[in-house]
Amino acid sequence: MEEKGASFEKAMEELEEAHGKDFLFEDGRVLGSMCTKPMDGSVDVHCKFIESNLGNPGLYPGTKQLEERILSMVSSLLHGNDFHGQVQAGGTESNIVAAWVARNVSGKNEVVYCENAHFSMLKACDVLRMKPVEVGLNENFEMDVGEVEDKITDDTAIVVASAGSTELGAIDPIEQLSDICGDKTFLHVDASFGGFVIPFLEELGYPTRPFDFQLDGVSSLVLDGHKMGMSTIPSSVFLLRKEEDLRSIAVESPYLTSLHSTSLLGTRSSAGVAALYFAIRTLGREGYREIVKKCMENTMYLASEVKRIGLGVPIEPVMNICGILVDDPAKVREELDGKNWKVSMSRHPDCLRVVVMPHVTRQVIDSFVRDLEDVSGG
Numbered sequence: 001m002e003e004k005g006a007s008f009e010k011a012m013e014e015l016e017e018a019h020g021k022d023f024l025f026e027d028g029r030v031l032g033s034m035c036t037k038p039m040d041g042s043v044d045v046h047c048k049f050i051e052s053n054l055g056n057p058g059l060y061p062g063t064k065q066l067e068e069r070i071l072s073m074v075s076s077l078l079h080g081n082d083f084h085g086q087v088q089a090g091g092t093e094s095n096i097v098a099a100w101v102a103r104n105v106s107g108k109n110e111v112v113y114c115e116n117a118h119f120s121m122l123k124a125c126d127v128l129r130m131k132p133v134e135v136g137l138n139e140n141f142e143m144d145v146g147e148v149e150d151k152i153t154d155d156t157a158i159v160v161a162s163a164g165s166t167e168l169g170a171i172d173p174i175e176q177l178s179d180i181c182g183d184k185t186f187l188h189v190d191a192s193f194g195g196f197v198i199p200f201l202e203e204l205g206y207p208t209r210p211f212d213f214q215l216d217g218v219s220s221l222v223l224d225g226h227k228m229g230m231s232t233i234p235s236s237v238f239l240l241r242k243e244e245d246l247r248s249i250a251v252e253s254p255y256l257t258s259l260h261s262t263s264l265l266g267t268r269s270s271a272g273v274a275a276l277y278f279a280i281r282t283l284g285r286e287g288y289r290e291i292v293k294k295c296m297e298n299t300m301y302l303a304s305e306v307k308r309i310g311l312g313v314p315i316e317p318v319m320n321i322c323g324i325l326v327d328d329p330a331k332v333r334e335e336l337d338g339k340n341w342k343v344s345m346s347r348h349p350d351c352l353r354v355v356v357m358p359h360v361t362r363q364v365i366d367s368f369v370r371d372l373e374d375v376s377g378g
């Protein structure tokens, strides 16, 4: 650190330079991200609430009220009767908190998750010193329910299912998992990506399956505002069926305005809370349905274009993620990178993966498919 601060102009020049190196969603080259450009207006709201810290809620009763309203609105979208939980910093935080709560409530130590679950579950096991118990996939790249039954033991604290897997957007058979877990085993649904998609898929007539609190065995669920929630980073909504479960992670917080802290983080960035409130209030179900409709039409278009150039898809897209089967995915990805396309990969199966977020328009798809055909010899 320099003794004397730089001038405003100098610091801004350095920041502009750094910003210029970053990829922006509006450039239309980012095809592997589960985030997108936050909706108009949410960034202004985010900045307005930049001082709020829900880690010390007594100072921010207005922001706290917004958080409670988000929990209530999202809970009603997901067939929850009541609302308990928190707006957190993302799927990773919420998945760690789910495992933490389950461990403390049950006094048990094993985490049953699927091999295509988000890697945050491994972080959760490591941080909490819980034992990871991995189960395999069925032919649709969903959690193998039979194997779950075999691997649940007297020491199982939590079963984690995905509603919209990171890799292919697959939805695990949560109805069956709910029956298996019942009221004996904590069942957490990671709907970080799918939570703002699946309710609208259903309304648009796409085939889907139950994944939320309408299933009695679902104990907790996360959905991310900074993914298909169309809001700013950071925001995830962590919902719990039972309020008392959250108390299992409470610690005394004597120097704050609340007696107990029940969050993983201390100081909590709360601008994302206000921005997500804005997104949910202004979009409403109708707005989200329109966004999902467009993304799904573009996803189906991408899948059909992929087939037209002689390539395959591992599964028909379940939501707005499309796997692409090519001979040497790592090499094709590198060549696409050379053409400035930022595509990612799936491991199950080994293939390319495009997340068809709102910034991935039909024009973008046409231009991408031309380059894909070139590099893959499709």
Ligand SMILES: Cc1ncc(COP(=O)(O)O)c(C=O)c1O
Pocket (backbone or CB within 6 Å): 034, 089, 090, 091, 092, 093, 095, 118, 120, 162, 164, 165, 166, 190, 191, 192, 193, 224
């Ligand atoms: C299914 C799923 N869960 C959790 C996460 C982690 O979310 P975050 O990066 O917001 O912590 C992701 C991220 O892509 C995800 O796809």
